[in-house]
Amino acid sequence: MYELSDYFKIEKLDYPSGITFDDKNNIYILEEKINRIFKGNLISKDYEYIEYFDNGRTKVEVNNPLSIYFKNNLFFLANTHSDTIIVFNDNGHLVINGYYYDDKKVNFDNPYYLAFSEDSLFVNDSNSNIIVQLQISYDEIERLIKKKEPSINLKMLSFFGRGKFNDDVIKKYSNYPIAFDAPNDVRFFSDKNFIGETNTNSVLIFKKKLYPILTNKKFKFDFRINHLAAKIIGIKDENHISVWGNQYINGYDSLINYYLNP
8 A cells, every 4th residue: 555655755745635636647635734735646756736826917825725626627726714715727726705696795704625516616614604505607717717817706506504694595595594513514426415514523414405506495404423523535325425523433533434224
């Protein structure tokens, strides 16, 4: 078994918090505590560290990166302590500051993990205690990156939770109108959906899809896994889920595989 540091002949990674791959044999690993991204080519073993993005017009530093995803030739980085999401590729970068609905704009507040479905981006906005569904056009983002636009806000389609919104907004937009407590992860698989909640030490499992667009359908979770500081690591299939958290077993943080009865 190789450690990545041995494979690339580098020092050990410092608190890796996210990983993704592109279509050019590159691996990207977030080093949360030292605010940088390791990029290494799995064929040539060449590597570099990314600490900021600079397109000649704007410069954005990596700041407590927690999750990264590669989709449609774009990288999406949750730049958590800057309360932003950075989208980048070889052509440059673009900052997503937050979102808008009706005539109001809302900035992100400690965005954690991201998920995608069709033409939507889901953001776990942890300090706002919601998961917000945003409309996204990959072609438009690519166009703005090439124009070196500094930042945008995306249109909100719906959200899960209550957050800081008033009752009218909750009634209009929330598909799951109960109070989340620091949601940290969301995953979609087949006909089950999973949401991790840090402060309630649990993973909520839904048997119905959670992302209709403004259908005003409301959802209740079907059952709950109790696990301290629960973070979803992987989903093998709709009945198997791996959860990481500081639920100590023999003195170590635990990774537990759960089997969910269909």
